[in-house]
Amino acid sequence: MSSLSIEQALDLLAETPKRLAALTAGLTPAQLCASPESDEWSAGEVLAHLRSCADVWGGAIALILAQDEPTIRAISPRTYIRKTDFPQLQFAPSLKAFTKQRAELLATLQPLPPNAWARAAKVTGAGKLSHLTVLSYAERLALHERAHIGQVTRIAATFTKTQA
Template sequence: MEIAAEARRLGDLLEVAPGRIAAVTAGVPDESLSRRSVAEPWSANDVLAHLRACQDVRGKLVNEMLTRNHPVVRYVSPRTYIRKTNYPDLPFQQSLTTFAADRAGFVQLLRSLSAGQWMRALDLKGSRTETVLDCAKYLVAHELPHLAQIETLLKGGPG
């Protein structure tokens, strides 16, 4: 697939994620959004916190690629990064509002890129090379199962 078409597709998929979360969680009480079980140890709030951490980590990588010439950086796992945040402790709607705003800014940035900028890269120390395109693909591929996870957690509806 041509880079411009792939960039549009990825931007569209990234753009709708916050709305999907908002739609499935509308009217759901905070207690339900924070509920964990033996079968599912992550609550909807936990999943959202994780998605925010992933957005932050990948957003920082993209920023490095766009502002530096093929930098070498240490990879930070979203699971490690989240420990330095208060994301899991925030009220769900507050976290979703921030996630939606951050994602809108990220998608706006991606949509402004030329084909050449989508191919800017960095080296993750001791691991691999990634491009802006790789980061966007990763976010989409990683996020889709988590969006389904939230939908499954709440499929019984509010309460």
């Protein structure tokens, strides 16, 4: 059972790129690449991770919508990111690409009838076989991003304090 409604998931997914842009608007390129603490990610690293999750889980959504109950091998976004250049990209173009990708995902999800949100895939490779739906993937993405928005909020506050 989902903890988010379809509308809540859509709202959170739409909000993420806007929040990232607002939180990082006053930061310099150097600050966007800098980690506030040695064991923390930079804003750029958080964005790279979010893009990786969006690729993996958004790709699963697309596959579920394209096929009847596909079997999907679970892919860790942390493994997937190693096959990308996301961590090396400058923040502004990476955020622009993330924003475009999110607009495309929302354009796919927003017109879906309620029964399409219940379409499912069999997911293997992450322990026991599970059945995940379009809504469960959208919810996973939205809630995961919400946690990382909190992280970027703390990163931005660290650099804003040092400028004051």
